[in-house]
Amino acid sequence: MESRTKRTLIAIGASIALLAGGAVFAAPPFEGAEYCAECHPGQYNDWKVSGHPYKLRNGDVAQFAPLPLPEGYTWDDISYVIGGYKWKSRYMDRDGFIITSVRTPDGEVPGHNQYNMMTGRWVDYHAGEEKPYDCGRCHTTGYSPEGHQDGLPGIIGTWEFGGIQCEECHGPGDEMSVDTSAAACGRCHSRGEFDTIPAKGGFIRHHEQYNEMLASPHSWANCVTCHDPHKKAEFSIERTCEDCHDDIAAAYAPTRMAGVGVDCIDCHMPYASKSAEALGPNTGDVRTHLFRIETDPAYRMFTEDGAFVNLDPSGQGAVTIDFACMGCHRNVDRDTLAREAENFHDKPLRVIRAVAR
Incomplete structure (x- = not known):
């Protein structure tokens, strides 16, 4: 902590001297996550086991x-690894190019x-x-x-440090800005124009959470x-669906689906996006x-060319029966599932609201 205090005092002194001399104040240098850990060990420990x-x-x-x-490579051939935490890993050679071929006894493939x-x-990524x-x-x-x-x-x-x-997010050194807006996350968790949701191969493309939220x-x-x-996504939930939609949650709790462990996110946040590959x-x-x-069985989630999510005139998208229901109910036809899904929450809600009166 002493070294941190000294650095802070030196920075303050330098700033005062610069301001007194009419000089333009320079941004502090990047210090690295370990510097932040001296005062924020909890956030640091959470971040360290997250994907960032x-x-x-x-x-x-x-x-x-x-x-x-x-195939055919050793770690001596690798300058950097992209990812390798949860979904996929790609590799860069000693010249910094992404490796797109493998080395076999018969030559490069x-x-x-x-x-x-x-x-x-x-799998292949920009093969060859x-x-x-x-x-x-x-x-x-x-x-x-x-x-x-x-x-x-x-x-x-170029960069100061690999990884996020x-x-x-907070700025270099002791600058410590705190921007809690969705747009701050959207600088990276987005793709293309914000008023579109790009798709490919029958799935939403990855890192588009900001586009989707909008x-x-x-x-x-x-x-x-x-x-x-700061936390790994599955352990990061501060507010659940039930915290805001308490009446719907109460009405859903006694249903058969709730009894077998089907949660809100299984239907409303299904795996409709793809980073590495489809799992089914x-x-x-x-x-x-x-x-x-x-719930309209005729509605299609993606545009005819499959390049984007369909948006209504107000710019809103939707999850279709394909993903909300057919990920589990694979042997049931769309029309049957659509009838079951339409106004799904209304009947139990009417019951619970009548009891509440």
């Missing part, structure tokens, strides 16, 4: 994860360069292409689009309304944040 630190790791560190390597962690499968790494804006802390990290020609831009550390009934909320952003019919690997369910 692991968006990008030096190969010398990532090799202890452990992670498998593309395109593909089998992305490892999907939930299924243990190697020369693929520079240009994702530093959302994978690193203190990113600048100028230059090449470590002098590696395949890397576009405290200072990426097209949902919860567009008024901030991410931190429900989540503690109508089952991706990331939960959607659209929330509203459209």
Whole structure:
């Protein structure tokens, strides 16, 4: 703590001197997450086991994860690993390019360069292409689009630290800004224009939670309304559905579906998004944040070309029967499921409200 105090006093003294001399105040330098941990050990410990630190790791560190390597490569060939926490891992060679081929006894073969962690499968990612790494804006802390990290020609831009550390959201050093808006998270948890929701292969594409929130009934909320952003997603819930929708939750509690463990998010936040690969019919690997369910069996979630989620004239999207119901009820036809889903909460709500009177 003494070293931190000294640094703070030095920074304050320097600021006073600069202001007295009419100089422009410079932003403090980046210090690293361990610096923040001196005063915020709880948040640091939560963050350390979340996904944010692991968006990008030096190969010398990532090799202890452990992670498998593309065929024919050793850790001496790897400069950085992208991901490798929950969904997938990709690898960068010693020139900073993303590895897109494997080395076999018969020579280089395109593909089998992305490892999907939930299924243990190697799949193709830009197979055989020369693929520079240009994702530093959302994978690193203190990113600048100028230059090449470590002098590696395949890397576009430079950064202070790999992964998303405290200072990426709170500012460098003792600056400590606190922006709790959804837009702050949306700088990375978005894709394309905010008034669209890009899709591909029958699923919403990954890191689009902000786009989805804006097209949902919860567009008024901030991410931190429900989540503690320092924690791993499944342990980060600060406010549950029941906290706001208490009457619906009370009416749902005695139903058969509740009795077998079906929760609000199973239907209203199904796995309609995909980061690595689909885990089954109508089952991706990331939960959607659209929330509203459209029960019309003729309604289609995606545009005709499959490139976007369909939005109504007010800009709202919806989860369809395919994902809300058919992820579990795979042998039941859409029309039957639609009839069951329509006004699903209304009858038990009428009963509980009548009793309350």
